[in-house]
Amino acid sequence: MMIKGLYEAHLPVSDLKASIAFYEKLELTLAHENERVAFLWIEKGKSWLGLWKVDINDFPYHPSTRHVAFQITTSSIEQIKAWLVEKGIGVHPMFGFSEEEQPLVLDNPPQFHAAIYFLDPDGNLLECIAPLELDTEEDYDIMTYEDWDRKKNPYID
Structure with a gap:
């Protein structure tokens, strides 16, 4: 396959x-900066984020233009909220679920991902997301990760 991944995303x-x-x-590393744009490495040589200085009022929020999802490992999904809070970053309510109820398990069958949402200083929606199950036969509604874990491990309390 020629395409190997996503190299860059941009936000106003x-x-x-x-x-x-x-x-x-968030542990991204500044790679380049001038008066109108900055690029920060997510993973050096593999992916970076471009930040463009603009009049933010000209760019109303829409997930197609002001949303970036950072991939995390599935094993870190239970620690991600504490990691954000430790950095002074609050969790953002999504899909009718409160900050306390996150992370969430997204219902995009046959794929299921765990995700947690937060905002940058300009209200751009950021997400940390990890795959849980791919190409599964099961079908679930969106739920908290805690409920997912209980469903998958009913004998663990």
Whole structure:
């Protein structure tokens, strides 16, 4: 296969310095910066995020233009909320689920992913997501990861 992954994604931001500081808290590394754009490595040589200084009022939120999902390992899904909170980053309510109820298990059968949502300083929607089950025969509605875990491990309390 020629395509190996996603190399870059871009978001509009109103304050480049504040946004760089925010993404550095997420452990991204500044790769390039000038007065209008900054690029931060997610994984050096594999993927980066472009931040473009704009009048943010010209860019209303829509997931097709102001959303980035960062892949995390499935084993880290239970620690991700504490990791964000430790960095002073609050979880954002999504799909009718509160901050406390996250992470969530997304209902995109036959794939199921665990995800947690948060915002950057400009209200761009960010997500940390991990695959749970791919190409499964099962069909579930969206639920909390806690409910998913109980469903998958009914004898563990």
